[in-house]
Amino acid sequence: MITPTDVRLRSFQPADLPALVALEAALFPDPWSYETFASTLHHATTAAYVAEHREHLVGYALVRTAHDHADLLTIGVAPTHQRCGVGRLLIDTLIGHCRHVRVTALFLEVRRENHSAQAFYRRLDFVEIGVRRGYYRHPIDDAIVMQRVIGAVHE
Numbered sequence: 001m002i003t004p005t006d007v008r009l010r011s012f013q014p015a016d017l018p019a020l021v022a023l024e025a026a027l028f029p030d031p032w033s034y035e036t037f038a039s040t041l042h043h044a045t046t047a048a049y050v051a052e053h054r055e056h057l058v059g060y061a062l063v064r065t066a067h068d069h070a071d072l073l074t075i076g077v078a079p080t081h082q083r084c085g086v087g088r089l090l091i092d093t094l095i096g097h098c099r100h101v102r103v104t105a106l107f108l109e110v111r112r113e114n115h116s117a118q119a120f121y122r123r124l125d126f127v128e129i130g131v132r133r134g135y136y137r138h139p140i141d142d143a144i145v146m147q148r149v150i151g152a153v154h155e
């Protein structure tokens with residue numbers, strides 16, 4: 001059983017892309033392609049972090065900022081490393097980034113059927129603020145929209 005202290009968090013580097021795409025493909029029914037990641041990561045408004053354990057990429061998270069708010073684009077943790085606090089570390093890092101660039105609210109969409117991710121987000125103080133009907137394809141599903149307000153100082 002790994003602990004968060006066994007995991008190193010750092011900014012994404014282009015050399016991470018193949019491992020990141022492979023992990024995304026293992027986690028999602030409708031994974032982002034290599035090209036989608038490459039073009040998204042190219043934008044100055046995108047921030048990306050990866051989690052490494054013993055030189056292996058075991059988690060990643062991407063956020064896009066726009067003025068005072070940000071969107072969590074995707075987050076994933078390798079099945080072998082889930083429920084060890086890696087997801088929490090990634091979200092905490094994104095929140096730190098958001099605070100640094102004066103973002104006050106972080107939004108995300110999650111599949112209605114993805115109950116485990118919703119539980120994860122609720123645990124990390126995200127609240128449901130709406131539903132987008134038929135937002136997802138492959139398979140079709142609604143999106144639950146969630147928000148976390150980011151305080152200026154301690155949180």
Ligand SMILES: CC(C)(COP(=O)(O)OP(=O)(O)OC[C@H]1O[C@@H](n2cnc3c(N)ncnc32)[C@H](O)[C@@H]1OP(=O)(O)O)[C@@H](O)C(=O)NCCC(=O)NCCS
Nearest residue numbers: 075076077082083084085086087088110116117119120123
């Ligand atoms: C969602 C995900 C990123 C969570 O990452 P993780 O590293 O397993 O999460 P953590 O270990 O940091 O969990 C933090 C807390 O969230 C909650 N949580 C996490 N996974 C949970 C699950 N499957 N069921 C219920 N609660 C869960 C727990 O309260 C947990 O604390 P605890 O382990 O002390 O009880 C990971 O499960 C994942 O990659 N899932 C597949 C991809 C995905 O669905 N991404 C989100 C798309 S919107």
